[in-house]
Amino acid sequence: MGEPNVSIIMAVYNTAEFLPETLESILAQTFGEFEVVCVNDGSTDGSAEILREYAAKDPRVVVIDQENLGGTRAREVGLGLARSEYVWFVDSDDVIPASSLAALHTSLVEAGADIAIGNYAKIDADGAVFSENVYPRQSAKGEVSFAQILRLNAPQLWNKVFRRGLFTGVDFSPVRIGQDLALSLQAAMASRKSIMVDHDVYHYRVYRGSISQTFRTDTLLDITRSLGILIARAKNTGLYESLEGDWNELLLRHCLHQLRKLVYLGVGDARHLQRGIRDFLAENLGPANSAEADILAEDVQRYLSSRIFLTPKYWRHFLGSRRKRA
Structure with missing residues (x-):
């Protein structure tokens, strides 16, 4: 085999049930x-x-074992061993349509871009598609x-082909929730040009045993570490202040x-998760200095007071104190 044009990197941990299907789809x-x-792993x-x-x-x-x-x-180990200028991170339980790599690589090279982002579908454990073209078609090209x-x-890692050099200086701190989010958006901050490809390039499998569906408090709180990595990177690269409203929305969305998973936890664990996320948002949510931020704050209050049984009075106090500090 000659020098590869793309290095597909796959971290594998206990996915024997789906791994052959994933490998067959890649090799095809x-x-x-x-x-x-x-x-x-x-x-x-x-x-x-x-x-x-x-x-x-x-x-x-x-x-590599x-x-x-x-x-x-x-993934960091795989990246260090990759021989190509371009890399694609694929999960070991998903499926890749046969023309995906050609569509992404061709578009990337023709556009002279650093990142090519494709559309994707969601499949169940049996491989049946239940959600197609997740990105709106008008935004997908x-x-x-x-x-x-x-x-x-679009924080997913697996529906993108990246220029490998984008990961120079990226923080690969180990997290269990938000890995894709932290790695892909750090790389995107370094991209000179990113493009959307109007092509279904990935079938993401959703099933009960998925690592991303784990319900442990310490694991769930890792989302705050992932988001913290991104906020620090954005501030260091000058991409925070001008996009503060968008960062606020990202933090709120993922927290x-x-x-939502509190219902799967015991009372003590639920309170621990609740406090951890509350403290993270209090420290990192940007000032509520625009109509958009006010709307987001009201959405948080409504959601948390109805779903977590916290009183609206509590969230008025929490969000109000933040406005005073701002």
Whole structure:
């Protein structure tokens, strides 16, 4: 095999049930030269054996074993071993339509871009599609700014091909929730040009056993670490103040998503999660100095008072004290 044009990086941990389907979909790509760098993150369910079986019969598949250090570290290891100028991070339980890599790479090169972003669908455990074209079609083609990426709610790592150099200086701190969010948006901040490709490039599998569906308080609070990494990077690169309203919305969106999972926790754990997110928002939410921010604040109050049984009086006090500080 010659030098690859794209390095597909896949962190693997206990996905033996879906791993063969994922690998088959990758190896069936119509695109030319690519490699698949698989980092086995201490799997115990037979995933390692499946990887070695595929590596033995296809030279494009490279397997590295490590102890269980988490997906972020596995991706960092894979990135360090990638030989191509372009990288694509794929999850080990999803499915890639056959023309995906060709569509992303061709668009990337023709546009002289650093990131190509494709549309995607959601599938269930059996592979049946239940949500197509997640991005609105009118937003799914052409050049997009970093602000548009934020507003489009496009933090996924797996539906993008990146120029590898974008990850220089990226914070790969280990987190269990928000890995994609932290890595992809850090890279997007460094991009000179990003484009949307009007093509279904990825089928994201949603099922009960998914790592991203874990309901542990310490895991759920990792979203605040991921968001904190992004806010620090944005401030260091001058991309915070001009987009403060968009950052506020991002923080609220992802924190509220984790708070929806309170119903799965015991009383003590629920309070711990509630306090952790409350304190994070109090410290990091930008000043409510615009109509948009006021609307967001009211949405937070309504949501939390109805879903978490906190009184509206509490949230009026919390948000009001923030306005005074601003």
